[in-house]
Amino acid sequence: CSRLVVLTCSCLTAWGHYDVCKSQIYTEDGLAWDYMACQPEATDMTKYLRVTLDPPNITCGDPPEMYCALENPYMCNNECDASTEELAHPPELMFDFEGRNPTTFWQSSSWRKYPKPLQVNITLSWNKSIELTDDIVLTFESGRPEQMVLEKSLDFGRTWTPYQFYATDCLDAFTMEPKTASELTQLTLLDIICTEEYSRGYVWKNDKTVRFEIKERFALFAGPRLHNMASLYGQLDTTKKLRDFFTITDLRIKLLKPATGATMVDENNLSRYFYAISDVKVQGRCKCNLHANSCVFDKGRLGCECEHNTTGPDCSRCKKHYHGRAWSVGSYLPIPKGTANICDEVKGSASDGAAVTRTVSALSTGIPSMNGPVRKSLNFSARMLCDVPQ
Ligand SMILES: *[C@@H]1O[C@H](CO)[C@@H](O)[C@H](O)[C@H]1NC(C)=O
Numbered sequence: 001c002s003r004l005v006v007l008t009c010s011c012l013t014a015w016g017h018y019d020v021c022k023s024q025i026y027t028e029d030g031l032a033w034d035y036m037a038c039q040p041e042a043t044d045m046t047k048y049l050r051v052t053l054d055p056p057n058i059t060c061g062d063p064p065e066m067y068c069a070l071e072n073p074y075m076c077n078n079e080c081d082a083s084t085e086e087l088a089h090p091p092e093l094m095f096d097f098e099g100r101n102p103t104t105f106w107q108s109s110s111w112r113k114y115p116k117p118l119q120v121n122i123t124l125s126w127n128k129s130i131e132l133t134d135d136i137v138l139t140f141e142s143g144r145p146e147q148m149v150l151e152k153s154l155d156f157g158r159t160w161t162p163y164q165f166y167a168t169d170c171l172d173a174f175t176m177e178p179k180t181a182s183e184l185t186q187l188t189l190l191d192i193i194c195t196e197e198y199s200r201g202y203v204w205k206n207d208k209t210v211r212f213e214i215k216e217r218f219a220l221f222a223g224p225r226l227h228n229m230a231s232l233y234g235q236l237d238t239t240k241k242l243r244d245f246f247t248i249t250d251l252r253i254k255l256l257k258p259a260t261g262a263t264m265v266d267e268n269n270l271s272r273y274f275y276a277i278s279d280v281k282v283q284g285r286c287k288c289n290l291h292a293n294s295c296v297f298d299k300g301r302l303g304c305e306c307e308h309n310t311t312g313p314d315c316s317r318c319k320k321h322y323h324g325r326a327w328s329v330g331s332y333l334p335i336p337k338g339t340a341n342i343c344d345e346v347k348g349s350a351s352d353g354a355a356v357t358r359t360v361s362a363l364s365t366g367i368p369s370m371n372g373p374v375r376k377s378l379n380f381s382a383r384m385l386c387d388v389p390q
Pocket residue numbers: 054055119120121160254
């Protein structure tokens with residue numbers, strides 16, 4: 001989608017759009033820059049992560065092992081051998097291109113040490129704040145785990161908090177009442193729940209996914225089909241807790257107990273019990289504090305391309321010599337352009353400082369200032385919205 005398409009659609013006001021940081025407008029004084037809130041497009045974030053497994057040697061195939069199907073102990077044709085490419089199941093195969101047949105997947109070694117728990121931590125790190133924009137979806141090649149926890153970190157892995165608990169029996173596993181995301185309300189949106197929805201055994205063969213429902217939570221403010229994003233953006237603007245809830249630097253999938261099927265664990269054939277994940281989906285955008293419309297991956301590192309005279313990986317401070325007013329996060333409001341809250345040059349170093357300040361105050365109130373230039377910004381309505389969430 002190109003960024004400057006003329007359109008005759010009223011969806012603009014409903015959605016808001018924040019994909020351009022500035023544009024030229026005509027004022028009585030001629031051409032001038034107008035600044036607005038901006039954010040990078042949402043994208044597939046699994047391309048930019050680093051994955052760490054704990055224990056580190058938990059991946060199958062060293063030594064080679066034969067696995068049996070959970071539902072049929074006589075069907076033992078799943079061989080894992082780390083030294084053979086076709087039979088190896090390294091962690092990268094959780095993030096490769098899907099749609100291939102057969103699927104590619106990471107697999108753990110089996111539950112050889114039963115009854116000692118078979119536990120694996122899979123940590124995904126971006127070394128950058130990310131705002132989630134869509135459901136996190138894990139697709140299991142094995143049965144879905146009987147117990148697992150999805151955790152998040154906002155401080156590069158120093159501290160962790162749970163996002164969601166998953167179990168076949170929430171009370172038994174975590175002493176939590178089972179709930180589903182659809183039971184959440186605006187008031188309980190930030191509650192951490194345990195769900196039994198994604199842990200049913202092999203009987204539910206067709207559904208192999210485990211989700212963390214971002215969109216269902218968005219919908220509490222934006223409506224069932226997210227048609228009123230303006231309302232969500234308004235909430236995000238005023239509630240830091242809500243913004244932080246959807247922001248991460250790392251995710252951790254704590255696999256606590258593999259699928260065992262409906263029966264007791266068959267101690268004579270532990271090759272039936274293991275974890276295997278074929279795909280992990282994480283959609284999001286770089287957090288740039290509404291001061292950048294793109295984010296680049298350079299030398300293995302994600303960083304916002306900051307505008308508005310801001311700088312830093314998240315555009316979270318003013319550039320040198322631009323502390324004319326304190327740094328501030330951009331604002332989604334007023335819909336649809338938001339407020340840029342640009343960092344100004346230190347007073348005295350710019351001759352046109354006063355004029356700039358006047359434009360900014362006009363922008364932040366959304367009302368043309370009395371003595372400032374009257375802004376004829378009709379050209380804005382000709383901008384196409386590019387990042388409508390699907
Ligand atoms: C996984 O991480 C937790 C901390 O959240 C730690 O206590 C546990 O030992 C780790 N498990 C494994 C198998 O490394």
